[in-house]
Amino acid sequence: MNIKLKFLSLLLVGMGISILTIAQTPLDGLMMPKGEICVAVVYEDANWEKYWEGAYLRTNQNVGTFNRKMIMPMIVGGITDKINVIVSLPYVKTSASGGQMAGAEGLQDFSVSLKAQLVDHTMGKGKLKVFSNLSFSTPASNYLSDYLPFSLGFGANELGLRAIGMYELDKGPYLRISGAYLLRGATEAERDFYYEDNAYYTSTMDVPDALQAQASLGSWFFQKRLRVEASLTSLRCATGDDIRIYNSPQPTNKVNFDRVEGFAQYYLKSVKGLGVLAYYNHMFSGRNMGQFSGYGLGLTYQFNAF
Amino acid sequence: MKIQVRYLVAVISLGALSYSCMEELPTELEYNGYEFAELDQDAGEWNLILFASNEEVTIPQPSAVGSPSLNQELQDAKAKIAGATPAQKEAVSYWTNNPLLRWNEIALELSTKYNLIPAPNADGTYPAPDPTKPDQYPLFPYSHPPYTSRMLAYLSVAQYDGLIMAWHYKEKYGRPAPYELDPQIKSAYESNGLNSYPSDGAVVAISSRDILTAMFPLEKEFLAKMADEHLESLVIAGINVSSDVEAGKLIGTQAAKKALARASTDGMKNAQTNKVKSDSIKNAAIARFGWSWENQETPQRPVGLTPLFGRVKMWNVPTVEEVRPIAPPAPGSEEFKENAEELKRYANNMTTEQRRVANFWNDGLNSYTPPGHWNRFAKETVVKNRLSPVRTARVFAYMNMAIVDAGISCWDAKYYYHYPRPIQSIPGFKTILGTPNFPAYTSGHSTFSAAAAEVLSHFFPAEATQYKKWAEEAAMSRVYGGIHYRFDAEIGLSQGKNVGAYSVTRAKKDQVD
16 A cells, blocks of 8 residues: 555545635645644535626525525545645535525535645745645535525536645745636536527536636734634636526536635644634625625644544 | 655546546437438328418429429539538538428527516516517517417427428429439438428428517527528438429418418417406406415516416317316315425425426426427437428427417416415425416416327327326426425316317327327
8 A cells, every 4th residue: 555545545535625615724835744633623604695697796585695504524634744635525505585495405515635735945034835736526415506596516526726835934924826727527407408508408517617716915923823814716617608687597607706805713722733713705706606705613623643 | 756746647647537528518409311201292181280272372383304494403403512511511411301300499499598587677677578679678589488389389380381282292293302313413311202392391491480580589690590501401412402492482481471470360469468457367366266376576576477378379279268177276275285285295305306307397497498398309209200301290280289279278277266376375385496477276387298298199109108107297396396286287287188189189180190
């Protein structure tokens, strides 16, 4: 059993990324040393009252306020000092305050991701770090992706490849930039005919690939007990159609958004390895999706396993 | 370092693996031209739907075999075939020798494209499509199920009458196809000995273009382009010369005209009423039964969908009253309560299969509607049974007359009984399908489907069990979806079957099925 086999078996065991609104870990510039494991649980609550139909921001009183709650257990482990594995499995619940459409709930997508540190260079009064992250996610239940806006996810496999560059001053402040290509497969609808600029005689829907970019400015305080970060995240689908006027969205839509976020994580002094995190985010522009604002709260516990 | 290299190798190989899984998704019925099971040479004597005689449209006597003018046409055809571009050759394989199926497919695509419900204005009122200003939002038409069912009937009837006349003249004039007259011309499809004057393809192209242009005025240019491409393909395929095509165009034009003349006076233009009329229909139901349906959307839509579609002229049923179903159980009655409890049970314990059925048959907004779904089934069965164009048209004409008659009967019941939807009667009830903007009783899916199944079972008795199963599944899909009671679905099924039988009775008069 060499490392390569372990690597492959991990990929086969898992798969899947959610719309990873929070998944800070695959995106951040932190590494767990070999043998360390971090267990985290994050709760997120997000709402929208308006959604983008194409580029047009509209309300629909038959949805009213849309709500999505998510609880996401996550495990991060240091395979080596330079390679970490991250596994997560969110449970999602959606509902609307208006109209008579039933919400949905269930397990969303199982995600496994590997993060490798490729560069660790001292440069001036700080360090330059470069990471790569490879993620794979797959639906973990038979939720219906073609039930938007209530569906739990887009219902397709996603392979993500991300590059992360970070410059961190020894005093604490850091700047991090990342870019990812998210390669998405197809999802299966329960109807075998749909319209995406023309008629399709199949239940298979192509979920558009997407590009994701993030820029974050943050800093460490109190001997690296507190981390505070502000970030800007953008997602752009490479292809896809617009939601038709006053019609439901569908998984073939071109989904874009730009989001600002504030994030803080604090490692408690009293209990070794225990941390808390909190964040708030808000979408300020988008296409074919709800204008979400939401917050998340989480607990992390880190320990040496082997 | 080694580990990092392995990491990169894994990344690259996974990426390559994912790309290789991509596939092209089908945008049309996959079929090619085929050998007809029968040529139906006597089809010129079948009963017409709209015309009184198979020579009501006259076409010129064709020039004789061996005449200079026909020889010239054959030369012209050869030049066109020799000079055909790749796009023109592709058109030959796209249109096939049974192009009615393609035009039906185009009709379904346009139904889908225009099947969007108007959004509310900022002040909470709702706009309505205006046929005199089709390009103003909301675009005309809003091709909801009644609209699509009626459109398909006119399309299919015009095609059918046109093809009966074409078959009559083919037999009368007996002019062989160009590939039989000139050994240098090869048919792009199976050679079948069908006479070519007039061109049946041209009848279909022009009748379809004209009906669909009237039904979808904003698609005029698109439809003209498709018809031109289709007409051109007939000569390039080696099955027609230009005089065949010209004669076919004459018939196609007149067939569409006759159908559209009926359409202009069938009552459809009054089907969508104003609020005053709509309220008077509702008040009549309250006086009769003590209940009424109310739209539950926010803002509330003031008028339901086409309250007077039930008064539209039927094709094969003398009066709508004779197929009107019995009254539904009163809201609050024991029978009603049992049915409401059943819906709550489904909502709380939805199985994977029930959810699949509900979604598979949803055929709601932005779809070809249930009439479209049955037209799709008919196309697949026609290809499977290798029907000739005229027999294909026969299936579609009788089926689509039955479907629209079922729709008219269903709408009559909907607004006569004005029965509330589950979301109105059951407090706090939530559904997985959107509730349409019209009363519950009876279910449109059930009546449309049972009528279609009845007619298709007549033409394809070997498939009757499957059609019955599909109709029942379509009916139950609305119950699983929480938008209909079981009695809406079950009575709708018997109503649709009953209406469909009128169409079958008429078809049987030809004694050819």
